[in-house]
Amino acid sequence: MRALVVADHAVEVTSLPDPSPGNDEVVVAVHSCGICGSDVHGVELGRAARGQVLGHELSGTVVALGRGVDAVRIDDVVAVNPLGGCGSCEECARGLSFRCAGVPNVGLEVPGGFAEYLVVPAAQLYPLGSASLEDGAHVEPLAVALHGVHLAGAGVGTRAVVFGVGAIGLSVVLALRALGAEEIVAIGRSAGRRRAAEAVGADVVVDSSSVDLDAFFVEHAGRFDAAFECSGAEAAFGLLVRALASDGTLVELALTGQVAAVSLAELLAKNLHVVGSCAFGPHEFAESLSLIATGAVDPTPLVSARLSLEEAPQAFVELRRPKDLVAALVQPWRPGPPESR
Numbered sequence: 001m002r003a004l005v006v007a008d009h010a011v012e013v014t015s016l017p018d019p020s021p022g023n024d025e026v027v028v029a030v031h032s033c034g035i036c037g038s039d040v041h042g043v044e045l046g047r048a049a050r051g052q053v054l055g056h057e058l059s060g061t062v063v064a065l066g067r068g069v070d071a072v073r074i075d076d077v078v079a080v081n082p083l084g085g086c087g088s089c090e091e092c093a094r095g096l097s098f099r100c101a102g103v104p105n106v107g108l109e110v111p112g113g114f115a116e117y118l119v120v121p122a123a124q125l126y127p128l129g130s131a132s133l134e135d136g137a138h139v140e141p142l143a144v145a146l147h148g149v150h151l152a153g154a155g156v157g158t159r160a161v162v163f164g165v166g167a168i169g170l171s172v173v174l175a176l177r178a179l180g181a182e183e184i185v186a187i188g189r190s191a192g193r194r195r196a197a198e199a200v201g202a203d204v205v206v207d208s209s210s211v212d213l214d215a216f217f218v219e220h221a222g223r224f225d226a227a228f229e230c231s232g233a234e235a236a237f238g239l240l241v242r243a244l245a246s247d248g249t250l251v252e253l254a255l256t257g258q259v260a261a262v263s264l265a266e267l268l269a270k271n272l273h274v275v276g277s278c279a280f281g282p283h284e285f286a287e288s289l290s291l292i293a294t295g296a297v298d299p300t301p302l303v304s305a306r307l308s309l310e311e312a313p314q315a316f317v318e319l320r321r322p323k324d325l326v327a328a329l330v331q332p333w334r335p336g337p338p339e340s341r
Helices: 037-044 139-151 167-178 191-199 213-219 236-243 264-269 282-293 312-318
Strands: 002-006 011-015 025-034 057-065 077-080 117-121 125-127 159-163 183-188 204-207 224-229 244-252 273-276 303-307 327-330
Touching (some): 011 312, 025 077, 057 117, 057 139, 125 282, 139 224, 139 244, 139 282, 159 167, 159 236, 167 183, 183 191, 191 204, 213 236, 224 236, 236 244, 236 264, 312 327
Parallel strands (some): 159 224, 224 244, 303 327
Antiparallel strands (some): 025 057, 025 117, 025 327, 057 077, 077 125
């Protein structure tokens, strides 16, 4: 099979053996797999292991069953929950299956969805129902967003600010809108992603490349019940603390090495809550799929490119500085450009 593997600060297409399922496993033919920011930066910074097949936002069709599999059938269309969990350890009991040491995570510790086929435990498959195969690739990032939104206690009537409008920030906007937020302000640099924020339900979209953010947050100090930091920008954390109303919650969703400066006095005086949000639990993955399948969330405005495996390496480069590029789906069934065949 053809697959995209990590090379030296890049990814490249190569040929790998077709996978076979073990006990309680299935083989999925990949339809769509989103390129996550963590994939892009892991490759760019050399943190992804050479030879690894990345990709954890994916959907596809079941094409082979291992022994002991009876919950799914050949030709079932599914979303893949990439986060394994044994279901019995302390981390799983806390709902943090991504931290379970017993079952490796797809696209991180074991081969992922940037390939024609992958092997995955049958327990990590979710039938798509009325959701399309392409929409199935959005279940994972929306689940990440839902986890953060739930940690903030956000829902009907919430006034929220989302700093950063990459795939996760935009998914937070989608989740907030679906759950009944009263007001959503989104802040970002990319013109294309700001347009996407408007399309998915942000009430106000702020261009952080041209607006004086210090002045903006002075003007809106104490306005918001919940703030979502999705950019990794060093200054964002302190600005969002200023924006929160008393008893508000700041959720950090961006994976970043930055060290933020924050007013501890304001944190204390306003009785604020700060929480880190990583990944999601199985119930949030199921909730995400339900929102998409019922039409409560339409992720279509997030897709700006649909790529063959051969076109994907260039997208990994472009997404380092995305400009108008919002989200890119790798679809291994698409033929590559003639010169690559």
